Amino acid sequence: MRDLMWPVASLVGTTILYYLCKGHYKRTRQFWCTPLLAAPVIVVALVVVLHIPLPAYFEYTHWLVALLGPATIAFALPIYRQRHMIARYPLTIIAGVVTGLILGLVSNWGYARLFHIPGDIALSLLPRSVSTPFAIQVSAKLGGMPDVTALMVVLTGVIGMLVCEPVYRVTRVKSAHARGAGLGSASHGAGTAKAHELGAQEGVIASLTMIFTGISMVLVAPLLSRLFM
Amino acid sequence: MKFINLLYTVAQVALISALLWICNLVVAHLGLPVPGSVLGLGILALLLISGAIPEKWIAIGAAWLMADMLLFFIPPVVAVLKYRTLLAPCGLGLIAILIIGTATVMIGTAWVVDRVFVLEHRRYQEKENA
Numbered sequence: 001m002r003d004l005m006w007p008v009a010s011l012v013g014t015t016i017l018y019y020l021c022k023g024h025y026k027r028t029r030q031f032w033c034t035p036l037l038a039a040p041v042i043v044v045a046l047v048v049v050l051h052i053p054l055p056a057y058f059e060y061t062h063w064l065v066a067l068l069g070p071a072t073i074a075f076a077l078p079i080y081r082q083r084h085m086i087a088r089y090p091l092t093i094i095a096g097v098v099t100g101l102i103l104g105l106v107s108n109w110g111y112a113r114l115f116h117i118p119g120d121i122a123l124s125l126l127p128r129s130v131s132t133p134f135a136i137q138v139s140a141k142l143g144g145m146p147d148v149t150a151l152m153v154v155l156t157g158v159i160g161m162l163v164c165e166p167v168y169r170v171t172r173v174k175s176a177h178a179r180g181a182g183l184g185s186a187s188h189g190a191g192t193a194k195a196h197e198l199g200a201q202e203g204v205i206a207s208l209t210m211i212f213t214g215i216s217m218v219l220v221a222p223l224l225s226r227l228f229m
Numbered sequence: 230m231k232f233i234n235l236l237y238t239v240a241q242v243a244l245i246s247a248l249l250w251i252c253n254l255v256v257a258h259l260g261l262p263v264p265g266s267v268l269g270l271g272i273l274a275l276l277l278i279s280g281a282i283p284e285k286w287i288a289i290g291a292a293w294l295m296a297d298m299l300l301f302f303i304p305p306v307v308a309v310l311k312y313r314t315l316l317a318p319c320g321l322g323l324i325a326i327l328i329i330g331t332a333t334v335m336i337g338t339a340w341v342v343d344r345v346f347v348l349e350h351r352r353y354q355e356k357e358n359a
Contacts, residue, residue, distance in 0.1 A: 040306040061304040072266035074291035076273035095345040115322035150305030173339040182339030
């Protein structure tokens with residue numbers, strides 16, 4: 001009986017905390033309450049403070065992680081709904097995806113070398129600008145640590161939301177399509193949510209750029225793994 | 230009404246999970262270089278676009294999976310506790326990379342798309358007017 005206490009409490013607690021954070025953020029819109037940041041921070045703090053053994057924490061919560069697979073498939077819905085946008089501006093979307101993909105890989109690798117980051121952590125950094133379900137797949141394929149990648153993806157999302165407005169002001173990016181593509185390719189789901197706040201056009205382009213960048217990164221991962229290993 | 234929505238969500242997520250399960254089998258069997266989830270994404274997009282299955286079969290479940298995706302990656306973030314001794318020494322460097330790298334990708338992509346969009350939009354309007 002005692003053996004089941006932490007696993008059940010972990011699953012129920014993580015889920016309830018997430019929905020509490022989400023509800024609170026919806027009401028207050030305070031940045032630090034975003035479930036992207038607040039929920040993981042509170043859960044990690046509880047695990048540490050309560051001395052919950054990690055294997056017990058993961059015993060049932062790994063079912064939550066398993067839902068990332070179906071969540072990947074769910075991206076078919078926005079592709080279907082925005083098919084006319086894709087047909088109208090294919091080059092715009094391809095340009096965003098290709099630039100984001102190459103810049104993401106090259107800049108992460110370059111900066112990791114510059115800051116003397118050890119190899120396995122650097123590999124975990126490479127796919128961080130794409131959405132988590134894609135990033136975790138790519139990280140495993142490249143020989144990185146998928147858990148570390150998940151953390152980097154979360155932090156990238158938070159940073160993208162924070163820096164986008166000053167960055168776009170300084171660089172004078174005006175068109176909705178460019179703002180959306182930048183957010184979608186640099187900071188995946190969080191960037192897409194932010195893009196929806198900037199405008200409807202921004203949001204649509206951001207979500208399409210995010211999805212196709214994720215898919216392309218998974219597709220080129222086998223090639224990359226040969227390059228880096 | 231809320232309870233009905235919950236039922237729809239569970240049933241549709243189950244349907245999408247079944248597609249994932251089949252795709253994983255296919256990938257393992259044929260030794261394809263793509264994960265089952267990405268194959269499933271492609272297949273579902275084709276099924277929807279060709280009209281083989283109506284949007285309402287999966288719309289509620291898919292919307293929930295996307296809207297609450299954050300919940301699914303809380304456990305991997307907790308797992309990083311296992312790596313704290315490994316990550317701690319390069320913490321500052323990592324934060325610097327995350328900020329500079331994110332800005333690099335954002336600026337670069339926005340710059341390129343700004344230019345390509347102008348060209349493509351002009352081309353589209355010419356086609357409309359022709």
